[in-house]
Amino acid sequence: RKIAVYDLGGGTFDVSVIEIAEVDGEKQFEVLATNGDTFLGGEDFDMRVIDYLVEEFQKEQGIDLRKDPLALQRLKDAAERAKIELSSAHQTDVNLPYVTADASGPKHLNIKLTRAKLEALVEDLVKRTIDPCRTAINDAGIKVGDISEVILVGGMTRMPKVQEAVKDFFGKEPRKDVNPDEAVAVGAAIQGAVLGGAVKDVLLLDVTPLSLGIETMGGVMTKLVEKNTTIPTKAAQVFSTAEDNQSAVTVHVLQGEREQARYNKSLAKFDLTGIQNAPRGMPQIEVAFDIDANGILHVSAKDKNTGKEQKIEIKAGSGLSDAEIRRMVSDAEAHREDDKKFHELVGVRNKADQLLHATRGALKEHGGKVPAAQIGAIESALKDLEDAMKGDDQARIEARTQALEQAAQALQAAAAAGAAPGAESAAGPGAGTGAAQDDVVDAEFTEVKDKQ
Secondary structure, eight states, rough: OOEEEEESSSSSSSEEEEEEETTTTTTEEEEEEEEETTTTTTHHHHHHHHHOOOOOOOOHHHGGGGGGGHHHHHHHOOOOOOOOTTTSEEEEEEEEEEEEEEETTEEEEEEEHHHHHHHHHHHHHHHHHHHHHHHHHHHOOOGGGGEEEEESSSSGGSSHHHHHHHHHTTTSSSHHHHOTTHHHHHHHHHHHHHHHHHHHSSSOOBBBOEEEEEEETTTTTEEOOOOBBBSSSSEEEEEEESSOOOOEEEEEEEEESOOOOSOOOOEEEEEEEHHHOOOOOSOOOOEEEOOOTTTTTTEEEETTTTEEEEEEEOOOOOOOOOOHHHHHHHHHHHTTTHHHHHHHHHHHHHHHHHHHHHHHHHHHHHHSOOHHHHHHHHHHHHHHHHHTTTOOOOHHHHHHHHHHHHHHHHHHHHHHHOOOOGGGGGGEEEEOOSSSSTEEEEEEEEEEOOOO
């Protein structure tokens, strides 16, 4: 069965989708997906109450309590108490005698706050918790109806409005038999006992918090291990060179969710050298990721033709805090459309680059078999596409690519008989930019589907 853990604490919000299965008579808990909001918690709810009290007091007395640090601290404590009381009561009085003073004497704050008013003040904050729930469900590859139980964690989940929102989204009453204040402490105690060796019969299976991959031609991140993959795990893809007679490639290992490599965290770079001279797209370079149970990432790049191999080990712990991980995931969500456009542009540019390369080669080898007028049209189309490639106008690049394809039809027909085997395989996303040596240039990758 699958359960959702909805954790709304004092400073952050998290939601996890967990699958409970029975394996060899033992219960196995697997985290299918996690999501959240690092900038949403009980303190944000408190601030809404504080702002309301400050505004009401200012209307009555004409004094802004935000300018009085001592009064503001008393307000903060009172707002938190009122919020807690309204989880069980429908109305409460916020009473702060001698909260401040002016020339006319001391001032007292006495404001009635109802549950309905509180819910109106924080309605948008409660709604903000639903999008991460939806994302976690999608990341887990399931539907809301597949969730059999919902567990509430964190003091804020005592608020009836929060419970109502959870019920509306998941379509079922959340469980009330788990103490939301103690759940995290109990979980931490169990994990501490496991790590300390006091508990022997619990095995903790971790997941990758962010996707892992490499930088490929055009500055794209090609993912080999997706976010929320249970470890240990292995994955491999085969890549090829982007230039003729390329002797080396740089493998740039990345962590993150953005399509654009530069916005992800760089974990390591290493070079594979000694690649035999061959036309672009011909060498086969297998890049493999192997994450062991300790979270240590082993990355290797192997030339399948020569057997030459380079390896690197990346220790567990990326140096990213939970908050940074959530920020990177949120950043990827916020820039999803930008990344989609970037990915499309890179694909168009790569296709155009491959056509330029193939046409130049065919022109050099078979140009004598084509009438001069057609050669002139091909050369003109080549120049037009080269000019378009200097900019980022996707429509222009696509139009110039199509024009070159049409102009080069006669040349392609003449070259067809002598075309190099496998030349078409040069069309895939490609590897490693940012060479460490002058002869280390971008590589072009062809995906292998056999992930393990």
